[in-house]
Amino acid sequence: MFRPLRPLQTATDIALAAGFFFVAVVFELNAGVGVVGPPTGTLAVLGVIGYVLLFSVALGFRRFSPGVALALAWAGALLQMSLLRGPSLVDFAIFGVLYATAAYGSIRVFWAGLASAVTGAVVITLYLYLGPLYSAPLDLSVLPIAVIVLGGSTFALMLAWTCGALVRTARRARENRLARERAEEEARSEFERARIARDMHDVVAHSLAVVVAQADGARYAAAADPQAATAALQTISSTARAALADVRLLLTQLRHSQGDGPQPGLADLEELWAQVRAAGVDLRVDIDPAPPGEPPASVQIAVYRILQEALTNALRHGRGEVSVRLGWHADRVELAVRNARAVDGAPSADGPRGHGVIGMRERAQLVGGRLEAGEDGDDWVVSATVPIGATV
Known part of the structure; x- marks a missing residue:
């Protein structure tokens, strides 16, 4: 009121x-x-x-x-x-x-x-x-004048009301536009926060898994081979520095809502293989066929992050050899990571222990692909298909 x-x-x-x-x-x-x-x-x-x-x-x-x-x-x-x-x-x-x-x-x-x-x-x-x-006497001669007065007064009063109605419509349209812009901004912010959270999870989880594996290996190797402990410490140092740089970049992006976070691509896969092997994992990589050109950046990022998370899970929950199969076809890329499950088991498809499987699936879906993760006998298998589209 x-x-x-x-x-x-x-x-x-x-x-x-x-x-x-x-x-x-x-x-x-x-x-x-x-x-x-x-x-x-x-x-x-x-x-x-x-x-x-x-x-x-x-x-x-x-x-x-x-x-x-x-x-x-x-x-x-x-x-x-x-x-x-x-x-x-x-x-x-x-x-x-x-x-x-x-x-x-x-x-x-x-x-x-x-x-x-x-x-x-x-x-x-x-x-x-x-x-x-x-x-004056009331007769029909007054009727035309009365009609004119009625029309004029109706026009004047309706004009004032109509002007107000137009202002009301314009104000409602402006409010709707502002509400839509706020909703779009909130959606963009939520999407950006989710993307940064995925990047943070991928960077920190993978780097910490490598650091833990190296630290455990160095502790047992130090007694027999001091040189192995030194090499493990060097790996821990380089991995921690790289993770720290990525985390700082992500935090800067989160504070200022601008700039790109870490954007790894195909050129970074060799470093990823090296980090996993340095952690003591027997890693076998099979790339067939090779990329026919330069895939889109979004596809490269998705493939890298999926492989990074899958190898991190293999390092934390698996045992023995880890095999990676990567095929770059003309219209799609297919990847699969297989490893034997440890005694405590890998995350199950029915109840994942963390956000790793969810994050990998979101990575694939964001570029129009699909991902499946589950048990295959005594192994844990992560497989994904990501459409490539045109390559340069």
Whole structure:
């Protein structure tokens, strides 16, 4: 029923209502707009002041409460007619009230304003030509003039209401556009956060798995071969530095929402094989056929991250040899990672232990591919197919 207004809007409406009251009351008390000229007598003067006050308050309330303003305007009009006063300056407040009912009112007030515009035009015409203000004999010669007055008053009142309706439509369209832009921005932000979370998981999980494997190996090898411990520490150091650089880049992107995160491609696969072998894994890689050209960057990133996560799972949960089969066809790339499951087992298809399988599947789906992960006898197999499209 009441709309919140900014302090400046409230002060503006109060000042407008006060100024309108002062001008209108002076005019009404001195103008001969009724059948008996300017009001005389205390009751007549108070009545004039009363309906001027009602119209002024309605004008001041038009944005704060359009419904209340419409009711006050009707009360002022009825009091004005009861005092046998004709249309005058004070009635201009009606246009502002009708505009506000269409622009700011609720649905009920909106349609009440439309009904008031039509009804008000009829009431004005009847009051002027059937009321006490019309003293000439009533005959058919008055009908054309009455029709013209009815049409003019209807046009004037409907014009004010229509202008408000157009403003209401424009405001709603702007609000819908802003809401849509906010929703799109939130969707982009959510997508970006999910992508960064996947990258963070891939980088940290893989690097920590390599570090843990090297640390465990160095602990047992140090007693027999100090040189092996030194090599393991070097691998741990290089892996940790690379992971730290990737994490810093991801955190920078998360803070500033700009720039690209780590974007590995085919050239980084050899380093990935080397890291896994350095962790003590017997890795066998079979690439057939080789890439026919330069695959799209999105495909390269997806393939790299899927392989990285699959090898990380093999390192953490597998045992023995790990085989990677990678085939770059003209329209798709097919990959499979197979490893024997350790005693504690790899994550099962029914209940994954973490987000690894989910992240790999999302990686494949984002580029239009599909991924399956599950048990095959005593082995754990991750297989994926990713469409390539045109290559350069």
